[in-house]
Amino acid sequence: MSTEDQIIHKIKGEIGEDHLHDASNYRGECDDLYYPPDTESFARLLSALYAEGKKITIAGARTGLTGGCVPEGGALISTDRMNRIGPFDRERETVTCGPGVLLADLQEHLRQHGYFFPADPTETLCTIGGVVANNSSGARSYKYGSARGFVTAAEVVFAVGARLRLQRGDVIEQGGYFSFEADGKPFRLPAPMLKMPSTKNAAGYYFKPGCDLLDLLVGSEGTLCVFTEVTLKVLPLPERLLSCVAFFESVEGALGFVSKSRRHGVTETRSHGDTETRSLEAVRALEFFDGNSLGFLRDDFPKVPEGKAAAVWFEVEATNENFDEVVIEWAGRLEVVGVPLEEVWMPVDPAGVEEIRKFRHAVSWKVSEYIKQKGLRKLGTDTAVPIEAFDDYYRWAIAMVREAGIKYVAYGHFGDCHLHLNMLPKDNTEYVTGKGIYLELCRKAVELGGTVSAEHGIGKLKKEYLKLMYGEEGIGEMRKVKRYLDPKNLLNTGNLFD
Ligand SMILES: Cc1cc2nc3c(=O)[nH]c(=O)nc-3n(C[C@H](O)[C@H](O)[C@H](O)COP(=O)(O)OP(=O)(O)OC[C@H]3O[C@@H](n4cnc5c(N)ncnc54)[C@H](O)[C@@H]3O)c2cc1C
Missing domain, CATH: 3.30.465.10 (Uridine Diphospho-n-acetylenolpyruvylglucosamine Reductase; domain 3)
Structure with a gap:
């Protein structure tokens, strides 16, 4: 057997610190780290560890935000080498x-x-x-x-x-x-x-x-x-893509624009939820940033205009034939809501489109960096609520964090009524207050018929909120499935429920 076919094995002391946390800054520990090269060796390794009764955690690139890949003892298996x-x-x-x-x-x-x-x-x-x-x-x-x-x-x-x-x-x-x-x-x-x-x-x-x-x-x-x-x-790939960031004087103006754009942009291919209406237009992204997010990003993106209360980023798929028409249509929509076009970012080249993606990435990334520097854990909502309740939910959530005096940035996939309200506590006391607020924000989302996690998952850090959403009975339904496939409860133990 060549070394390429063999499982690489590291033991405690040889395992880099990087493997023991993810982007949430939740930290763990493990005895062994394995890198199997293929499915065959993965399956053999898994059944051997299972027979030994070892806890097993699976790690991808460890960019998760809920501690899902963070081991709490036992063995960690990385998929790094299975990258064909x-x-x-x-x-x-x-x-x-x-x-x-x-x-x-x-x-x-x-x-x-x-x-x-x-x-x-x-x-x-x-x-x-x-x-x-x-x-x-x-x-x-x-x-x-x-x-x-x-x-x-x-x-x-x-x-x-x-x-x-x-x-x-x-x-x-x-x-x-x-x-x-x-x-x-x-x-x-x-x-x-x-x-x-x-x-x-x-x-x-x-x-x-x-x-x-x-x-x-x-x-x-x-x-x-x-x-x-x-x-x-x-x-x-679409032939052309209109990517645009528009800056607003007021949060209400931005929320109103998102609301109107949703009506222009619902398409036929959604695989979640039950809304399946058709539209000839092809809005594929509809994102919101509050003024604090813009302030947070200004050092890295000096083009962000001063004093704006919010921004909306949208992407619209187009063809070579209709691209100019699409640009004119959306420029018109922005003018109607009073957005000065000279402040709008509307790049026509792929590099400009990519820069907007970097702008969006930077806000999430900077939140993770802030949390790491403070030695705290991420306190960012991932809640989504039904469309008719969303704007009020947003206003209510912001008021609550403001009242507590905790710094925050709010952004998210507002087209999908999905809010990332990230609290930035200055110390542990504020963190504890923030945790209490976080619980209330999740409780409200559930009450409104929404979810405590629209995309980041539950991992090890959001278990109490999953219980809030499904109750003991729902968690029991999930345990029943888990028990059937993993009677010893060893695979990714600690994720979702205990
Ligand atoms: C700046 C930033 C922005 C982000 N934005 C988004 C976003 O917009 N939307 C979003 O959904 N997420 C987002 N995330 C979260 C994260 O990037 C995604 O959840 C991502 O899919 C995790 O992939 P990973 O390889 O890093 O998984 P890891 O963090 O390594 O693992 C995540 C979970 O998946 C399990 N896992 C990994 N590989 C396997 C496998 N092969 N089989 C079974 N289980 C496995 C792990 O055990 C763990 O429970 C963001 C993260 C950061 C840091």
Whole structure:
């Protein structure tokens, strides 16, 4: 066996500090770190560790924001070496890749074929395994929905080491069970009887009557299986893209513009929620930044005008033929709401479009850096609420944080009614106050019929909020599934529930 085929193994003392935390700044520890090169060795390793009764944590690129990949003892398995891309199937418009492939690398590979993968967490240095395990989404999810809708097949390994190749449509829930064979053994997996919120959602297990087993496994945060290969549906790149940041004198002006633009931009391909109306237009991203976010970014982006209360970033897909028309149409819409066009960022070249993406990434990244410097944990909401309640929810949430005197930045995927309100506590006392507010913000989101996590997941840091959303009974439904696939409760233990 060549060294390339062998599992790399490091023990305590050899394991870099970087492996023991993620972007939430939650820290853990482990005895062993393994890097298997392929599915075969991954499955063997998993079943050996399982037989020993070792806790097992799976790590992708560790950009998660909820401590999901942070080990709390036992063994850590990294997917870093399982990073092969290909093949790209032009006829089916799919690409197959290993879980350790970085999203940025996959997008670059696809770009060369004239394609892209629609799910786009703001952080592109994450792995495809992480994206699928978390059902990640991002700005473009306004049009395309989350990763789940784009997973067409997968190879998974269950905690006990059994392997399963699964095509969408192979295993469907019937009468409360998913029936299938893995490694020649019959499985009759109970389905979690849960009612999903109508909003974008990444909290806990997924279930809809008659759903595909793939849909349950995607987003299960590594608690039900490990993805060792995935096949993803990809789409042709739009010919042209209008990307635009507009600055507003008032928050109300920006909220009003988002509201109007939603009506222009709802499209037919959303895979979350129940809104499936059609429109000829193709708004694919609709994002909001408050004045504090703009202030937070001004050092790095001096072009940000002074004194603005908010900004909205939107992307609209266009063709070579209709691009000018689309630009004129949107410039008109901005003028109508009183936005001076000379202050609008509306680049026509790909470099300018990319700079806007960097601007969006910078705000999330700077929040993580701030938290790290303070030695605290991230206190940023990931809540989404139904459309009719969203603007009031936003106003109420901001008022509460202001009243507590805690600094904050607020931004998010407002097209999807999804709020990232990040508190920036100056010390531990403010952090504790902020935690109390955070709980209230989650409670309210649930009360309104929304979710405590629309995209970052639950991991180890948001378990109490998942309970708030589904109650003991709902958590019991999830445990039932977990117990069937992982009777010793060893795989990614500590994520979602205890
Ligand atoms: C600046 C910044 C911006 C972000 N913006 C967004 C955003 O817009 N939208 C969004 O959804 N997220 C966002 N995130 C969160 C994060 O990038 C995503 O959740 C990402 O998909 C995690 O991928 P990863 O490879 O880093 O996973 P990790 O952090 O390594 O792991 C995340 C979870 O997935 C599990 N896991 C990883 N690989 C596998 C596998 N192969 N099989 C089973 N389980 C596995 C881990 O055990 C863990 O529970 C952001 C993060 C940062 C730092």
